[in-house]
Amino acid sequence: TQLLEQSPQFLSIQEGENLTVYCNSSSVFSSLQWYRQEPGEGPVLLVTVVTGGEVKKLKRLTFQFGDARKDSSLHITAAQPGDTGLYLCAGTSDTSLTGANSKLTFGKGITLSVRP
Amino acid sequence: DAGVIQSPRHEVTEMGQEVTLRCKPISGHNSLFWYRQTMMRGLELLIYFNNNVPIDDSGMPEDRFSAKMPNASFSTLKIQPSEPRDSAVYFCASSDLRRETQYFGPGTRLLVL
Numbered sequence: 001t002q003l004l005e006q007s008p009q010f011l012s013i014q015e016g017e018n019l020t021v022y023c024n025s026s027s028v029f030s031s032l033q034w035y036r037q038e039p040g041e042g043p044v045l046l047v048t049v050v051t052g053g054e055v056k057k058l059k060r061l062t063f064q065f066g067d068a069r070k071d072s073s074l075h076i077t078a079a080q081p082g083d084t085g086l087y088l089c090a091g092t093s094d095t096s097l098t099g100a101n102s103k104l105t106f107g108k109g110i111t112l113s114v115r116p
Numbered sequence: 117d118a119g120v121i122q123s124p125r126h127e128v129t130e131m132g133q134e135v136t137l138r139c140k141p142i143s144g145h146n147s148l149f150w151y152r153q154t155m156m157r158g159l160e161l162l163i164y165f166n167n168n169v170p171i172d173d174s175g176m177p178e179d180r181f182s183a184k185m186p187n188a189s190f191s192t193l194k195i196q197p198s199e200p201r202d203s204a205v206y207f208c209a210s211s212d213l214r215r216e217t218q219y220f221g222p223g224t225r226l227l228v229l
Contacts, residue, residue: 040222042209042220103164105161
């Protein structure tokens with residue numbers, strides 16, 4: 001069973017601060033996705049990273065895929081209260097079959113609270 | 117366009133009762149997924165369908181759980197009989213076969229007393 005460990009589990013910061021959170025595994029993933037989930041709603045995809053070492057930016061959010069494709073980080077610059085939510089990473093393994101038969105393994109998530 | 121639709125949004129039932137959760141995927145999507153989310157275990161895949169056919173049900177916890185997809189626009193997840201440990205949020209998601217993006221519904225919050 002492939003596991004994705006996310007850390008820290010909980011994070012509470014002041015508006016304007018920077019933060020970095022992590023998603024780690026002992027397994028190699030062909031791709032990794034980050035989702036954000038707000039209370040009472042389903043997860044919403046933020047980004048997909050595919051290439052080892054890849055960096056993608058989404059406004060104040062920077063996502064990086066590790067060189068070995070086993071880990072990923074999410075950095076938020078100047079956090080805002082609107083960034084509050086549960087951040088989930090999910091990976092698709094190298095051993096999965098074609099896209100039509102691939103499935104995601106999710107981490108347990110990081111609960112972020114940004115205080116005004 | 118409407119997203120993934122799930123009903124009911126909340127369900128409270130007593131142990132031993134049958135529970136049926138419903139999902140309408142996004143029109144044109146060929147893949148449908150059922151997930152369960154709890155604090156302890158996070159988000160777990162229960163079963164997924166491609167073109168209405170169940171492909172992988174290895175995540176279904178036990179025989180009390182069953183899922184069907186009679187057509188491209190409707191799926192059900194049934195628990196019979198329900199137990200308190202089944203209390204969780206159940207999500208349905210859909211995607212096209214390329215699987216680049218899964219779109220999640222708002223979830224059904226199930227409480228089994």
